Amino acid sequence: VVPRTDPITIVEDLIKNNRIAVFSKTTCPFCIKVKQLFSALNLEIGVLEVDTREDGADIQDALLQKTGQKTVPNVFVNGEHVGGCDNTIEAHQNGRLQFLLNKSEGGPSDEMTDDVKYDYDLVVIGGGSGGLAASKEAAMLGAKVAVCDFVVPTPIGTAWGLGGTCVNVGCIPKKLMHQAAILGQSVSDAKKFGWELPETATHNWKTMVEAIQAHIGSLNWGYRVALREKKVNYLNAFAEFVDPHTLKTTDKKKKETTITAKYILLATGGRPRYPDIPGAQEFGITSDDIFSLPRHPGKTLLVGASYIALECAGFLAGLGIDATVMVRSILLRGFDQQMANLIGSYMEKHGIRFQHGYVPTKLERIEEACIEKGTPARIKVTSQNEQGELMEEEYNTVLFAIGRDACTNKIGIEKANVMLNPKNGKVICDEKEQTNIPHIYAIGDILDGKLELTPVAIQAGRLLAQRLFGNGTLLTDYVNVPTTVFTPLEYGCCGLSEEDAIDKYGAKDIEVYHSYLTPLEVTVPKRDDNEGYAKLICVKSLNEKVVGLHIVSPNAGEITQGFAIGLKLGATKADFDNLIGIHPTIAEVFTTLKSTKSSGVDVLQKGC
Ligand code: FAD
Ligand code: NDP
Numbered sequence: 001v002v003p004r005t006d007p008i009t010i011v012e013d014l015i016k017n018n019r020i021a022v023f024s025k026t027t028c029p030f031c032i033k034v035k036q037l038f039s040a041l042n043l044e045i046g047v048l049e050v051d052t053r054e055d056g057a058d059i060q061d062a063l064l065q066k067t068g069q070k071t072v073p074n075v076f077v078n079g080e081h082v083g084g085c086d087n088t089i090e091a092h093q094n095g096r097l098q099f100l101l102n103k104s105e106g107g108p109s110d111e112m113t114d115d116v117k118y119d120y121d122l123v124v125i126g127g128g129s130g131g132l133a134a135s136k137e138a139a140m141l142g143a144k145v146a147v148c149d150f151v152v153p154t155p156i157g158t159a160w161g162l163g164g165t166c167v168n169v170g171c172i173p174k175k176l177m178h179q180a181a182i183l184g185q186s187v188s189d190a191k192k193f194g195w196e197l198p199e200t201a202t203h204n205w206k207t208m209v210e211a212i213q214a215h216i217g218s219l220n221w222g223y224r225v226a227l228r229e230k231k232v233n234y235l236n237a238f239a240e241f242v243d244p245h246t247l248k249t250t251d252k253k254k255k256e257t258t259i260t261a262k263y264i265l266l267a268t269g270g271r272p273r274y275p276d277i278p279g280a281q282e283f284g285i286t287s288d289d290i291f292s293l294p295r296h297p298g299k300t301l302l303v304g305a306s307y308i309a310l311e312c313a314g315f316l317a318g319l320g321i322d323a324t325v326m327v328r329s330i331l332l333r334g335f336d337q338q339m340a341n342l343i344g345s346y347m348e349k350h351g352i353r354f355q356h357g358y359v360p361t362k363l364e365r366i367e368e369a370c371i372e373k374g375t376p377a378r379i380k381v382t383s384q385n386e387q388g389e390l391m392e393e394e395y396n397t398v399l400f401a402i403g404r405d406a407c408t409n410k411i412g413i414e415k416a417n418v419m420l421n422p423k424n425g426k427v428i429c430d431e432k433e434q435t436n437i438p439h440i441y442a443i444g445d446i447l448d449g450k451l452e453l454t455p456v457a458i459q460a461g462r463l464l465a466q467r468l469f470g471n472g473t474l475l476t477d478y479v480n481v482p483t484t485v486f487t488p489l490e491y492g493c494c495g496l497s498e499e500d501a502i503d504k505y506g507a508k509d510i511e512v513y514h515s516y517l518t519p520l521e522v523t524v525p526k527r528d529d530n531e532g533y534a535k536l537i538c539v540k541s542l543n544e545k546v547v548g549l550h551i552v553s554p555n556a557g558e559i560t561q562g563f564a565i566g567l568k569l570g571a572t573k574a575d576f577d578n579l580i581g582i583h584p585t586i587a588e589v590f591t592t593l594k595s596t597k598s599s600g601v602d603v604l605q606k607g608c
Helices: 008-017 030-041 054-069 085-094 096-103 128-138 162-168 171-192 205-229 305-319 335-349 454-469 498-505 555-570 572-578 588-592
Strands: 020-023 046-049 076-079 082-083 120-124 145-148 230-234 239-245 247-250 255-265 271-272 300-304 323-329 352-356 357-365 378-385 388-394 397-400 404-406 439-441 482-487 490-495 510-517 533-537 545-555
Touching: 008 020, 008 046, 020 030, 020 054, 030 076, 030 085, 046 335, 046 388, 054 498, 076 085, 076 357, 082 096, 082 388, 120 128, 120 454, 128 162, 128 205, 128 230, 128 454, 145 239, 145 482, 145 533, 162 205, 162 498, 171 205, 171 305, 205 230, 255 454, 300 305, 300 388, 305 323, 305 352, 305 482, 323 439, 335 352, 335 490, 335 533, 335 545, 357 388, 378 397, 454 510, 482 555, 498 510, 498 533, 498 545, 533 572, 533 588, 545 555, 545 572, 545 588, 555 588, 572 588
Parallel strands: 020 046, 120 145, 120 255, 145 230, 255 439, 300 323, 300 397, 323 352
Antiparallel strands: 020 076, 076 082, 239 247, 247 255, 271 404, 357 378, 378 388, 482 490, 490 545, 510 533, 533 545
């Protein structure tokens, strides 16, 4: 039997019996500061001055055992450990303190009045870019949070770890393969700069895949550790609604658990779509498989003509792989078409084949891959154009990149009555990412009418958590989001395409300043003369406000990220002209654009 005077019991009792418990020392200036803060806030506190007691040192040891913090002040609010002086002041500033205080009044929300006890303040479905950001931020603000993440394997059995699309089968492996391809180009450039290298450099697919997968493994591990450190409960289980506040989770071993939550955040992302044609799922793959494909892809067909198809075709060709893109209609729908076509023609010049106007109608396997013999599969693809003309061709790999479906159809969403857009299964939300059910929110790729990009999902997750559990008031700004297509020559843009600018302001009110460009780096290797291009789209009646920035060049992503702040702040053409460039860079082109498209002047660059 533990005596009542046991130091740990003394600690527990103070915490249990006081909404705010402060372990303090009478002479410590930080303890005085904390006590003054609570007094200024008119909040009653239970104080135990450890320096006035004989067992003071034992009580501090008990605090260490309980919280990992031995020092004073040591503050608890409604049973939750807040920390020392700095932690308490920070909690006051970021709203966590208010949230913890509210807990005893029935919950974190001022919009909700029920006093039902839930297992969690917040359960997030989906541990991808958005879900992880939201859950970590909410937990940091004092909410009790769980995140459910479960990866349903692809038809050929590919699966991955925590972190969602971006880390495992999206941005990260894609950019690393893009880098692998660029290095191939750099090797041949290097010879022109005097490096003495073997005549032909060869690439080993397996080595690259293993290295990239090892890096991804370390990221998966890092995410698990981060969740643990932030006290987010990670459930490696598939979640589905039982009712609007209750979820059933099913893990790999089919073990079912029921959890309840005050708030539920949907962040389930999307998965690649397969066409409804014979052989698609049996013999085709998607971006979910390519980055960990254990065998060399061989001759590859990429179906689709947006971000994913073009990026994958770009890095495959850069690695020396025979790549063909099957384009149903146009390249990069929704993007500035002049820029999309510049990318297309550059890719074509660099050995990527385009089959315009065709869609596949059937896939048949002629021969299975044989690992012992090291031979790849042989797949016959039949395709058809609008005139009904058929085409047949053999490939080793067929990759579908024809869009992604929101993961909202197997999560019992009807049991929560959350409204979806029937056309695409995406979640309809207001500007606060709130669904028609007030305690259910959605972020990331499943949001109807929003961009499917990692930083967009992260921003929405962070800001939502701050609004729900902190003092946050900011809404995610979905306008002027910069983006980049990581094709061999990258395409970066921010703001409106020329087509959209004309639609919005009228052709007469638009002035486009533009120039071709040749990066200095490619002059000595004598390649890609005037293959780069930059343009600023300006609105004449708004003092030439820049409403669109577009660039095709190496490292366009890096360039676009920086200039995007200018567009967000409403920069005009004169502001760009006033900015002094950094020479010699590609980015400086935006500070020196003189020629307008309407003038018809030749904008090919001839010198430095
Ligand atoms: P996700 O990251 O997809 O996470 C959702 C998670 O929820 C997944 O782990 C999923 O398995 C899990 N889940 C789903 N349903 C359940 C359930 N019922 N229970 C439990 N777990 C569930 N964006 C960029 O900004 N830059 C890029 O360069 C870029 N490149 C890309 C390249 C490719 C090939 C692809 C496919 C995408 C790329 N994207 C890029 C887009 C980016 O990856 C996504 O926008 C981002 O990952 C979306 O985050 P999310 O949180 O909405 O969903
Ligand atoms: P998209 O939805 O952007 O594009 C789908 C493409 O497939 C279009 O070219 C479309 O052609 C074509 N298509 C659709 N159906 C068929 C069909 N049945 N047969 C043949 N072609 C078809 O999808 P993605 O998969 O490329 O990308 C999804 C999202 O992921 C992007 O919107 C982007 O937000 C994100 N992403 C971002 C990246 C980045 O930031 N760098 C990189 C990769 C992805 P049509 O124009 O005729 O409809």
